[in-house]
Amino acid sequence: MTSPPNTLISTRDLQVGFAIRKGPFSKGLLKAVDGISIDIPKGAFLGVVGESGSGKTTLGRALLQAVxxxxxSATYDDGEVRYDLGQLKGAALKxxxxxxxxxxxxxxxxxxxRMTVRDIxxxxxxxxxxxxxxxxxxxxxxxxxxxxxxxLEHLRRFPHAFSGGQRQRISIARALVCGPRFVIADEAVAALDVSIQADILNLLKQLQRDLGITFLFISHDLSVVAHTCxxxxxxxxxxxVESAPTRALFRAPRHPYTRALFSAIPSLDPDDRGRAQVLSGEIPSPTNQPSGCTFHPRCPFATERCKREAPQAEKGADGHMVSCHHWRELAAAPDAIRQAEPAE
Structure with missing residues (x-):
């Protein structure tokens, strides 16, 4: 499968695994990233969301060749150079x-x-x-x-003299100083106050517009993703399990897992209660993944087919991709997710 034109980062069945010892005489494999195929266009602002342990950070590190x-395969092509990221070593990696x-x-x-802002x-x-x-x-x-x-006077100071938002701007400046085309922001605003988050997010969007930088934005906060990506x-x-343009995804999520995540977004209406769906259990261990659809042990709509057969990714003309056997049935019943037991 060839990548669309104007693609900066392209992956095909990308996998990242870590060998682990399961016992004194046996070893296992922890599949942190398991078969991801995605194209990131130049100048895009792609958000990646999911629970802790879903592999978001490992995906970002793999695209930086930190793991x-x-x-x-994963490739980088900015029109000047092209790299096979899995083969980078030495001077090419630098x-x-x-x-x-x-x-x-x-x-x-x-x-x-121990370093001044200028030196950092x-x-x-x-x-x-x-x-x-x-x-x-x-x-x-x-x-x-x-x-x-x-x-300019900030350049002579040390990091302890700055607030969290100012420190994050210093981190952004350090990332931008060598003129990158691709920047991964891993929970870049999670440690900041809400008002400071807005300032940093607006800065990142301005950098995207002015410098044409491509961002991969990893976050747990769906409201931040909606504003930025x-x-x-x-x-x-x-x-x-699902990907789409931001407005299309928030307007009509198709995968049960995505719908459960969105149902948990807090409402500003104090009288709006009982909308959140409680997913049973926790995300399974990557060392012992369920058969069939990996989400079926927690899915309120799972059937026997889901337990036996892994769903294939289906992509529509609108760019909306989903991996679910029953997404069409759920799309026909948009309020079905609310029939599940509400949160206390």
Whole structure:
């Protein structure tokens, strides 16, 4: 299957597994990412959502080559260079790291307390040898700092002097200083107050528009994803079970898991109660995945077919993809999810 034109990141049956010892004489395989095929267009803002343990962060790390790809393929193609991410080593990997960067979740732990803000932002330039002199490095640091709404006097200070939002802008500046085309934001606003979250999200959207950066935005917060992302992929147990343009997904989710996630979004109406669906049990262990549809042990609509047969991904002309045997029946009954026992 070929990738559509204007695709920056493309994966086909991408797999990431970790060997684990199950006993004194046997080993097993933990499938953190299990057969993901996705195309990320240039300049897109793709959101990835799902419960803890669904494989979101591992997917991001695999696309940065921070963890090895154990199966399938992943490619990067920005029109100037093309990389097979599973084969990157040495100088090629170092060059790719200048084109793909990460914004960490915790702005307090991500910055060295012994370095000034200037040195923190300049470090990628110096490690990768992207500038030839200190004057050139300082000029680039000042340019990126201004883009991220940092004042010049901030560059002489240490991280302890800043609030969480300011620290996250420093982290963003460090990620942008080498001019990346692809940035992964892993829960980049989860540790911030709501008002500061809005400021950081607006900054990321502005960077997307002004610099044409492609973002992969990993988050638990569906309201943040709705505000920021152009397209959303829903992960469960290492697989993408549904993906669609943001408005289409929020207007009419098709997979039972997606519908359960959306039903749990708090309402601003204090009289609006009993809408959340309680999923029984927890997400299964990646070392012992259920047969058939991996969601069937928790799905209120599961049938015998779901237990035996894994659903195939179906993609419509509108770009809406879903992996569920019964999504058409659920689409015909949009309020069926509310028939389940409501949350207390």
């Amino acid at each position: 090895p790809v154990t199966g399938g 060059e790719y790291r200048s084109r793909a960067q990460l914004i960490f979740q915790d702005p307090y732990a991500a910055l060295s307390p 932002i300049a470090e990628p330039l110096e490690v990768m040898g992207l500038t030839k002199s200190r004057a050139e490095t300082d000029a680039r640091v000042r340019e990126v700092a201004a883009t991220c709404r940092l004042n 152009d397209h959303v992929a829903v992960m469960y147990l290492g697989r993408i």
